[in-house]
Amino acid sequence: MSQSILKLLLKEYEQKRLSAFLDFEKRKENLYHSLPKLEEIDKELNIFALNTAKSILNSNNSTTSIQELKDKIEALKVEKQALLSSLHFDYSSFKPHFDCEKCEDTGYILIQQHYELCSCIKQKLFDIAYNQSNITDLKNHNFEHFNLALYSDKICEELYRSNLSPRDNIKNIKEISHSFIKNFDVPEQKNLLFTGNTGLGKSFLSDCIACELLKNGKTVLYQTAPVMLDTIIDYRFNKNASQLTYDNILNVDLLIIDDLGTENLNSMKFTELFNVINTRLLNQNHHITKTIISTNLNLQDLRTKYDERIFSRFVGAYNICRFFGEDIRFKKNNV
Ligand SMILES: [Zn+2]
Incomplete structure (x- = not known):
């Protein structure tokens, strides 16, 4: 296809x-x-x-x-x-205006005497084949539209178990996200794990990061955990999904796994999830691959659901960002 x-x-x-x-x-x-x-x-x-x-x-x-x-x-x-x-x-x-200066709209670039698909066309393939509608609204999902005022500046230690206000907390997460973008190609730069209830801007922030990285010529693939794991299992059983799909999950520059925890986990999916997370940490063939995971589960739930093997990867190789505060979706409609 x-x-x-x-x-x-x-x-x-x-x-x-x-x-x-x-x-x-x-x-x-x-x-x-x-x-x-x-x-x-x-x-x-x-x-x-x-x-x-x-x-x-x-x-x-x-x-x-x-x-x-x-x-x-x-x-x-x-x-x-x-x-x-x-x-x-x-x-x-004074020269022709190409959409992509890198490949001058040929779709190919020369790397070490071999022609390879340019990142612009690779991204288009990802968009068409897998991202569907999820990553198409990036125009409005960027840092300029990131409104910190939607988050309360009142500290509520009892409720949020933090001595930071939701606004200061989100400011910190925003800083972490900026440094993630800036140091994307640094192998030591940690991946991101966004945890917290729905409506706190986790997906919005992932989109902002995706948007910036796309501008930098990186490829981005968005998957929800249930769809990604079903796709991989289908591939294992030779149903619908192709080798290319599977390879892309492992090799795309940035993989966003949304809704981790909503999948129906079984031992096979568990193994595949571990494999995806682990393989992407290896940066094989000197190709830097980074992952953003978004979940409604808290750390305790993650540990219980995914056991030590996966959990230790989260703790060791991911910057864990806990989102807290009131649902901003409600506020957005009223501002
Ligand atoms: Zn190009």
Whole structure:
């Protein structure tokens, strides 16, 4: 299935690239129209470049004539630069506008003499195949929309078992999230475990982090724990799910596992969950993979439900962020 989607995407990329070039040609035409001298220089440059190439191919030509051509090209370039500088025109930014500067909308990048799919197209494959609607509302789920005022600034030790107010607590979690983004490629940077009741902004914050990392060219895969574990079990029994899906769960840069604790756990799923969490901690082949887990369970419940093997991974390799306060979803609608 993903092969045919990839074909469609590449076709879409071809179109995008073509229209970027067409748009560039149009802008160039307009520029030449207002600067005929520039067109003249460019035309001459093209002719000289072609002649230089011909002369190099034709070994009968003396090196002096090739040097002469190169000198002429240099002189023309200087003249062109002087012309553009006199008009304060930034020619370096005068090029086709691609959606992805990294692959220039080809969908591929060259890594150690091998062509690999660019992260932009990988992310599109993830979005289409697995994320469905979950990660599409990222436009509004970013740090600019993160409203700390929704959290109370009153300390309520008895209720929340903390000497911090919900607002100071969320400020700390926000800081931790920023440093998670900043140090994403540092192997020692811990993963994130968000624990707390629903309606306290866990999913919103995961989305904010996903949004920032997508901007940084990382791939992000969102899964709820029940769906992820069912997918893996299906793959084990060769039902529907493909090897690619399974590989992506293990290898995507950032995996967000939402709603941990809502799955119907059995020994097989337990083993698979351990495998996902553990494999992603190994950063195999020097590829950094990080995970954000979100759960309504508290630490005590997590320990009881998942036993020492998984729990020790949480404690050792995850920054545990406890969300507390009043349900902000209600407040949002009333602010
Ligand atoms: Zn790209």
